[in-house]
Amino acid sequence: MDMAVKTPSSPMQKVMDGLRAWARINSPWVIHYNSGSCNGCDIEILATLTPRYDLERFGVKLQGSPRHADVLIATGPVTRQSRERLLRIYEQMPDPKFVVAVGSCGLSGGVFHGCYNIVGSIDEVLPVSAYIPGCPPRPEAIIQGVVALLQSLKPQ
Amino acid sequence: MPTQEQNQKFIVPIGPQHPALKEPGHFEFTVDGEIVTAASVRLGYVHRGIEKGTEDRTWTQNVYLLERICGICSHVHVTAYVVAVEQLAKVQAPPRAEAIRTIVAELERIHSHMLWLGVAAHEGGFDSLFMYSWRDRETVMDILETISGNRVHYSANILGGVKFDIDDQKRDFILKGLEFLEERTNHYMKIVTTDETFLGRTRNIGTMTKEQAIELGAVGPTARASGVTIDIRDSAPYSAYKTFPVNVITDETGDLLARFVVRIKELLESYRLIREILDHMPEGELAARIPRRIPAGETIHRVEAPRGELFYYVKSGGGDKPERIKVRTPSLCNWSSVINFAVGHKLADMPMILAGIDPCFSCNDRLIKIRRANQSQVWTWEDLRLHGIEYYR
Ligand code: SF4
Numbered sequence: 001m002d003m004a005v006k007t008p009s010s011p012m013q014k015v016m017d018g019l020r021a022w023a024r025i026n027s028p029w030v031i032h033y034n035s036g037s038c039n040g041c042d043i044e045i046l047a048t049l050t051p052r053y054d055l056e057r058f059g060v061k062l063q064g065s066p067r068h069a070d071v072l073i074a075t076g077p078v079t080r081q082s083r084e085r086l087l088r089i090y091e092q093m094p095d096p097k098f099v100v101a102v103g104s105c106g107l108s109g110g111v112f113h114g115c116y117n118i119v120g121s122i123d124e125v126l127p128v129s130a131y132i133p134g135c136p137p138r139p140e141a142i143i144q145g146v147v148a149l150l151q152s153l154k155p156q
Numbered sequence: 157m158p159t160q161e162q163n164q165k166f167i168v169p170i171g172p173q174h175p176a177l178k179e180p181g182h183f184e185f186t187v188d189g190e191i192v193t194a195a196s197v198r199l200g201y202v203h204r205g206i207e208k209g210t211e212d213r214t215w216t217q218n219v220y221l222l223e224r225i226c227g228i229c230s231h232v233h234v235t236a237y238v239v240a241v242e243q244l245a246k247v248q249a250p251p252r253a254e255a256i257r258t259i260v261a262e263l264e265r266i267h268s269h270m271l272w273l274g275v276a277a278h279e280g281g282f283d284s285l286f287m288y289s290w291r292d293r294e295t296v297m298d299i300l301e302t303i304s305g306n307r308v309h310y311s312a313n314i315l316g317g318v319k320f321d322i323d324d325q326k327r328d329f330i331l332k333g334l335e336f337l338e339e340r341t342n343h344y345m346k347i348v349t350t351d352e353t354f355l356g357r358t359r360n361i362g363t364m365t366k367e368q369a370i371e372l373g374a375v376g377p378t379a380r381a382s383g384v385t386i387d388i389r390d391s392a393p394y395s396a397y398k399t400f401p402v403n404v405i406t407d408e409t410g411d412l413l414a415r416f417v418v419r420i421k422e423l424l425e426s427y428r429l430i431r432e433i434l435d436h437m438p439e440g441e442l443a444a445r446i447p448r449r450i451p452a453g454e455t456i457h458r459v460e461a462p463r464g465e466l467f468y469y470v471k472s473g474g475g476d477k478p479e480r481i482k483v484r485t486p487s488l489c490n491w492s493s494v495i496n497f498a499v500g501h502k503l504a505d506m507p508m509i510l511a512g513i514d515p516c517f518s519c520n521d522r523l524i525k526i527r528r529a530n531q532s533q534v535w536t537w538e539d540l541r542l543h544g545i546e547y548y549r
Contacts, residue, residue, distance in 0.1 A: 031173075033180070034179050034180055034202065035180075035201075036201070036202045036203075038225060038226055038227045038230075039179055039228060039516065039517075039518045040224070040227020040228075040308040041227065042179065042227070043228065043308070044308065046290075050274075051287055051290070052290075076202070077204065079201065079202055080544050080545070081200055082172070085173060085180065089173055110224075111220060112224070114212070115208070115209040116205040117204050117205040117544045118204055118205070135224075135309060136309075138307065
């Protein structure tokens, strides 16, 4: 997604942009929403925050409120009932915001593809910046996905 | 002097996206000051339509679909399903397969209870216990990964048996892991029963008497903590539980503390059981052959999931796909109990009380349609899809 700030560029603005990008990359706050997953992915996300994997060493913090979050980690296929909620959470997040889809279900509907109450994958509802495949992905894979997202935000 | 405002109810809505639980559920607590006077829950956010989905997949494909009903107790779901199908096909899984099924089921119980211990402690603000128990839980995840190749959905079961063997090397690895876990579990037992701050938040909180537990239909550790002796492994033994009986663990007090104690004691019981099975592993085949088309008929099977009784009804029309599969999961049975005993407690105790039954949403979100008397109705796939679209429009 485009990170450039749409203001006339001045030397001061450049410095501020650099500072902002630096802060964003070093301390992204994430929010997690399960839109219909089997919770296998959710427990692996939780496991990445615990001592063995420790995602927090990258400055990532799990947040309760969408209004404080930079990154939405979404798991599972989108069910009809949670579609509204997923959109609402996304809309409440301040810009710039990024979505990470975790698990085969989030990518394609996975094993639930075709079930009657499924809208589809997460990218049918929201723009997704990073995809992490696996059923469920290993905690290492989740960390790699999040780190790859953060790397891509570095100003060129 | 009562003013109009005082008569009005104040409702605190929580969810469906909330920091406390990792899955979506919506709660409404009516409060009077700090005290909760009524509680209600709205479920259904993760209803995917799996039961109907099974009718569209072959018997073998359903093994993988049903495993993904829940990411925590995935193995027991499939166990219940495959045993039911084996009953219909009149095929008996070999004894070694049954032993391996039981070992994986007990390992799953260990991982589930340790996960719960962490989450429940986290809800109460005891984050170091959360971190420690999840760190130790990685030991059992390593064991599961070593024997099956996956951390969460192990796919141990196939129709007629199991997929992998437990050889001596894996056996030693399991035993070594259990030794470490046992030592840690004893440590947790000490913390949970002696730490004053912990006791302050769990003793006499969310108490449910034995009568209430029976009346409200509680199952699993939630019921056993209130003194109800109900455990399918004991009352209707299946697989290797027939040869290796379990001791049912109960507690009389019925409060939150009892739920902690029962689950931690169950961990110790699982270690014992796994060791015993590993010491007396039956020799033989891993799987029996099963026909692709299952003979027509209907059957049920019950197993004890980490959260309580899990019930499967399977009906076959004689084809390569099931005609109907009905799943009754333990979490749904426990909701009525928690909604009842939450009343009268402080709002701040709610997260811990809710977590106390070990709620899991992914398996309990259903479509419910009330049928008028004398009027039957068959829903096709397309009807259900249209109903879903209409309902959430
Ligand atoms: S990808 Fe697999 S583990 Fe993740 S939510 Fe879907 S079924 Fe569950």
